[in-house]
Amino acid sequence: MHRRTLSLAAFSIFLTAFTGCGKSGGGGIVIGEFASLTGKEATFGISSHEGTLLAIETLNAAGGVLGKNIELLTEDNQSKAGETSNVVNKLISKDGAVAMLGEVASSRSLEAAPICQESGIPMVSPASTNPKVTEVGDYIFRVCFIDPFQGTVMANFVTKTLKANKVAVFTDVKSDYSKGLAKFFKEGFVKNGGQIVAELDFNGGDKDFKAQLTAIKGATPDAIFVPGYYTDVALIAIQAKQLGIAVPLCGGDGWESQTLLDIGKDAVEGHYFSTHYASDAASPAVTAFVAAYKKRFNGKVPDAMAALGYDSAMFLVDAIKRAGSKESKALRDALAASKDYEAVTGKISINAQRDAVKSAVILQVKDGKFKYLETVAP
């Protein structure tokens, strides 16, 4: 008896889950987005999602695309492995998304990419910089530069501008992003004739870095490359300063966040990193975007993830417009043919590997702010 009630209960949940309304939003164009809105990497996911949301709202206010409204359906993957495939499957099969936006973390984009590729749904990643992501197939695109480029940019910067010969590399072994960036930096820097004098590792989320920093100090480098995320980098900068390490720290786009400045305070002063755009740049597109974002999200200054989230949506819709259709093959071809698209984060051209060819900027922390130093063209 009990067992029967039980199986009935289970069955009814089963049915609810499976027959749940396949709502096709009144003829609008459905775009799916998967993002890490909760969990460990929520800060990045939320930023990028806010950018995307702003873009879609702006477009809809201007009449949508192809005479239709754009419907953005966002699913949270909780920063968890294994969850992305479920939400992406849902967005495609149940909600009928014609294109997919996401994600910041390359590891989760890599989970979504095979599904989009097999279903023939074009996917545009805002900020996954690992080269492997677009290697999955010809339906996968991105609007950001890739790690080999970013690594080389910083390698050249360290060699030419900082005139450093000996560099220590301090990598987050837990993060594919950090390891990838470290690898390409090392290659570029060694090619420039530089010498890597120490290579040490930490685990993202560590709080004590003094052991590694003491070893780095002993190797007397001219600069230290730390391709980590801002929370770790801030603590590393503080502890490096305590240990009397006076050489500049350098890093990548993972540094960019107000939190770096809030935690690191004067310890992050004078350090350098490469990223996608500078919110203090003088371009009218950037100024307009920053103003709109601040207005929409209570005065928050958009970071690089927000700008890329915005660009990914704008870029995708531009391709829908050019394709004149939401049909997947036409849309894919339009995306692949994108050339010199004017985005907030710079001019985007899609190359044969479906990566964005675009410039990077180098920022320095100065007087408690990110200061624009230079733009490096690809």
Place this chain on the structure above:
Amino acid sequence: MSSPLSPATPTCAGAKRWLIAGIILAVVVSQFSAQFNRYHLGILVDIGINIILAVSLNLINGHTGQFSLGHAGFMAVGGYTAAKISLVASPMLPPALQPVIFLVALLAGGGLSAMTGLAVGVPSLRLRGDYLAIVTLGFGEIIRVVVQNMESVGAASGLKGIPKYTSLGWTFALAAITIYFVTALVNSTYGRGFIAVSDDEVAASSMGINPVRYKVTAFVTGAFFAGIAGGLYAHHKQFLSPTGFDFLKSIDIVVMVILGGMGRTAGVVVAAILLTLLPEVLRQFSEYRMIIYSLLIIVLMMARPQGLFTWKRKKGGAA
């Protein structure tokens, strides 16, 4: 299922029923798999994998009364092993051999995982409840650290491009076999020992039952099936990263076992199904999911430590 305290009758009949029903279900369902869309198909496979994980953990945590927090670690060992094998083997062999590669990969994954289970089990068996929990948790962490540093399986960036071999048929057939095996094992004359160890270790050993042997058997068997589940998972998601097998993944499985009732295979199967579906139904509340999970653990332990789906628990004497 018969009560564990009834005299050792040949209760394999119950287990066989499970097996036959499961395999029929697997065959029938896989005939229709083309009808399902990818989303539903994906979730059905998730259900099957979770059933294997929960039932195999139930052998350790439920029937034998140990407490392992490292099931995700065994899953990782099996998943990475199986994935690596099919990644290497599938380009070299003709497509017709796909099922063979897959089977070999799964078995190898399960086998390596079982060996790991042996390596963890033997030293840990001197330990009781809470220590064992910490050791298995630590073991899961060590697995993660090792995988993270193994470039041959993609290290931190993960292993991509794993062929999609996992199908509904495979998953449910293996789930049925797992249920069959665990049920038959526990209900066999030999298997009474698991329950004896779980009920009272000292009394069991004074009755001539060697608790260590039973604990090791439970660990190794549980690890084997967790490894198989890992292999299915790898060929289902087609991408593995070390972060996917953390402590929280183990907790997910533990909650299934607790909810279903420790030592209750049928309950655990139902719990695995429910807990896979529930997050999908409640997707818009996903930010509360883990809070609800943790509350569920606390409330269950206070109100129904025997699990939600167990009504008759005849535990001998005053506990």
Place this chain on the structure above:
Amino acid sequence: MDWLLQQLINGLALGSIYALIALGYTMVYGVLRFINFAHADVLMLGAYAAYFIAPAVSTVLPLPSLTGTLIIVLLSAMICAGIGMLIEILAYRPLRQRPRLTVLITAIGVSLFIEFTCQHKAVFGADTKPFPQLLPVHDFHLAGLVIGSNDLVVVVTTLLLLVGLWFIVQRTKMGTAMRAVSYNQQAAALMGININRIISFTFGLGSALAAIAGILYALKAPGIDPLMGVQPGLRAFIAAVLGGIGNLPGAALGGLLLGLLETFAGGISGLSNYRDGIAFAILILILLFKPAGLLGKATVEKV
């Protein structure tokens, strides 16, 4: 040589933090024979309590200052002591006569509940918050070596608390009662000891220790988040097992050893990437060869 001495200093500084957290674990274990998984989360709550109290205190007293810090630490410790007692009354007390496994699972549940609730955006949020500078900082430079004032504070606090705890447990009436409860709850109750009160007190004291450890940890690494307790919590637990769980000097010794080992491993390139696994490897080894810990006494379970 400099390098070695500096790593020694780093290791002792890290180890003192572990030791401080381990004291709380070991004390609760000593009395109740169960691992309070939520200890690490009370540590996090302590840091957050200080984070929210600091602005209020700074309106009265200038920060950074020693008196201001003492007030903040005291208030946070009191709050956490209350939280600890509440956890015990709500979650653990109803289960006192149940099998240890049930209590253990509940403890994990409590720990996860605190973590996920705090991660929710309506509570603290998952992002890292900058922790205010409570104490004036000064780095002492000695012949090429650097000793941070915060590290000295940690070492001194750990020592003081170790002595203080030892005194409470060995020399006060409350401590005698705690030890009695630890030996045999039923017999203690028959001797007229109010078990509930003793256990409440133990939890309160342990949680206050956790709060102090949390604040010191946050001073050392001034970025706090709801999961900040997990890592040091596990390390401290291992330290407690290493030293012999239930043994106060053992916990301190275990913490220091673990801190030193992790530091020396972390300073070697090619080994630093395995640093996360070291503590667990040690745990497994110690349980294999000396399950009672370095300073613990082997006990046989009574039937």
